[in-house]
Amino acid sequence: MPDPRILLGPGPSMADPRVLRAMSTPLLGQFDPEFTAIMNDVMELTRFAFETGNERAFPVSGTGRAALEAAITSIVEPGDRVIVGECGRFGLLLIEIAERCGAAVSAVRGAWGSVLDPDPIAAELRRAPTKLVAIVHGETSTGVLQPLEAIARVTHEHGALLMADCVVTLGGCEVAVDRWGVDVAVAGAQKCLSCPSGLSPLTYNARAEDAMRRRKTRIVSNYLDLGQLADYWSPARFNHHTAPTAMVYGLREALRAFHDEGRAARFTRHRLHGDALRAGLDALGLTIFGKEPAERRLAFLTPVVVPEGVDELRVRRRLIEDFGIEIGAAFGQLQGRIWRIGTMGYSASRRNVLLCLAALEHVLRGEGFRTHPSAGVDAARAHYRAAGV
Amino acid sequence: MPDPRILLGPGPSMADPRVLRAMSTPLLGQFDPEFTAIMNDVMELTRFAFETGNERAFPVSGTGRAALEAAITSIVEPGDRVIVGECGRFGLLLIEIAERCGAAVSAVRGAWGSVLDPDPIAAELRRAPTKLVAIVHGETSTGVLQPLEAIARVTHEHGALLMADCVVTLGGCEVAVDRWGVDVAVAGAQKCLSCPSGLSPLTYNARAEDAMRRRKTRIVSNYLDLGQLADYWSPARFNHHTAPTAMVYGLREALRAFHDEGRAARFTRHRLHGDALRAGLDALGLTIFGKEPAERRLAFLTPVVVPEGVDELRVRRRLIEDFGIEIGAAFGQLQGRIWRIGTMGYSASRRNVLLCLAALEHVLRGEGFRTHPSAGVDAARAHYRAAGV
Structure with missing residues (x-):
């Protein structure tokens, strides 16, 4: 048993004791009606957290990075153009993930410690057809909060999708996915939700889902294939991986604590x-x-x-x-x-x-x-x- | 709080109460010396479980399927030939994962409910140069246990690597990685280890590591890049994802329970x-x-x-x-x-x-x-x- 710590770093934050208690609940099978009811709770609370009416709102069974990769690899096909806004460490990560997926990445860079203007992103969008604009909502490496509405507007004017990395922001400040026009939003558990990391909520709208459906190539990942995950997190209960039951209990409790507060x-x-x-x-x-x-x-x-x-x-x-x-x-x-x-x-x-x-x-x-x-x-x-x- | 269940399905099994208690331990930062000491315990216990002296023995932050995909995607390059032995559901999964990675997959199929002979695998190895032979050690869908030694021998005669899916077997029967000549072995947490799923141990030897080093193309996944994960699970402590702390506590306790017994x-x-x-x-x-x-x-x-x-x-x-x-x-x-x-x-x-x-x-x-x-x-x-x- 390690010494207790006061965690005031960039994450993990201290887990809420009610979350830790929930994580020690005995396990259920993943098709047990009691467990699928808990999955439904998690989806509903995920919609609350992201302020969205999206049908697709569920966690990816991995850390925030897994959920970011799931979103990018499920939307982007090799050769697709992706614009990434970068003014910190996690912008660099989005660039790396998109490049590994085979995207043609255009980075719009800003000074670390500042936010990005929509204008250079708009200029980059005008240069060539673009599939996805990816941007960090809260840049954990520098402490800046990126306004998303204007970027969403210009992204949609050019027919692209906007993805926001909300790993650090969800549960700590407004993340108004529908109102701001964010097509895909990805969060983490171990920051403002105060849950151990390992299960990461995301949501995407019908436009993003349509882009996944219109792919011509197969998603290279099985584990991070959002189409399959969405079928699992749906009434179809399509069998995919074995749910990380304890993490599902923990995340539900963390989202409930958010809802209760x-x-x-x-x-x-x-x-x-x-x-x-x-x-x-x-x-x-x-x-x-x-x-x-x-x-x-x-x-x-x-x-x-x-x-x-x-x-x-x-x-x-x-x-x-x-x-x-x-x-x-x-x-x-x-x-x-x-x-x-x-x-x-x-x-x-x-x-x-x-x-x-x-x-x-x-x-x-x-x-x-x-x-x-x-x-x-x-x-x-x-x-x-x-x-x- | 759901009704308690007696779990006698194919997984999850009931979590050991000492594992559940460990999972409610308050969190530590991932570079805290107390946490890196726990990571070292997990690696040492993983070597015990797999009966191996491999330097690389650590968990992937996802379910068994994530660890299987990490192994395949980190070794196989697009166009590489992969032979998969298939006589059940999880053989089919290995085929799917390898195909998504761009492998040229040759399936050697057997009747569901039977094990595979090494002979047709040897015949397939003789047909063309092969990078990897992947086989399921315990086929959860049918209940058969695949002997691995003869297949390892023939695989090595043809210069290929042998990967074994030990998701269901680790902790329940012998998994003698070094003695049998298995180059890569992948396990699950929620079967015979009686830990909730979400963190999946694997191990690979120097031959497999060498194959990863000699790649000509970049691994498409960041999250499942075993080279980066190995650097994180090493004295270098290379920053990758935020460790799923509660799962690390739980897996350590599950492996300890195995070691104690x-x-x-x-x-x-x-x-x-x-x-x-x-x-x-x-x-x-x-x-x-x-x-x-x-x-x-x-x-x-x-x-x-x-x-x-x-x-x-x-x-x-x-x-x-x-x-x-x-x-x-x-x-x-x-x-x-x-x-x-x-x-x-x-x-x-x-x-x-x-x-x-x-x-x-x-x-x-x-x-x-x-x-x-x-x-x-x-x-x-x-x-x-x-x-x-």
């Missing part, structure tokens, strides 16, 4: 604790990475610039060894330059924010970084007080 | 309960499907011929509704003709065998099938008594 309350909670954290970090004299305004940043994932003279890795090690608190490192061009502090799902609480700020102050002082004693905790407490918490 | 004791237990069940079924006047001798049948999965005049589906429904006992239906050409009764992992117990026989007797009598009252239970009890249990 309600969208507005949940998004407000994520905003509140992220803002309190940032107030505290600011009072400690730390700088938040990136220049985008608040509405274009993730409320629940805060990128913090590592101050000059501070050992990035040693700070994380001391936080975990002395205080049992995990915060995140960074990828690629940002590696060693920023930390990423997540306040997602069950991790997003007043206590965790205050513990993190208190521990960070001590560790930074050990690195020779000067702060006013208790400034971080005091500022966060003041933020909570002002919010009436 | 010991190979010989575990295989003897599976044989004992299977034999007791079959003694009881025989005394009830039922016929076991297939003509292979006992050593070529799965001890822990018993295919039973549905008697004339008995409604196959109604029997299963009554077993589950009245007695909470799940037994399995069949696939393809055997659909409606046989039931499949699994006594795997934690499900393999004296109590479950006797409950199943008692319930089945009542349900069959309701279908007008004549049996001597208590004949099944009495025969199984006599079998246990003779075995000193």
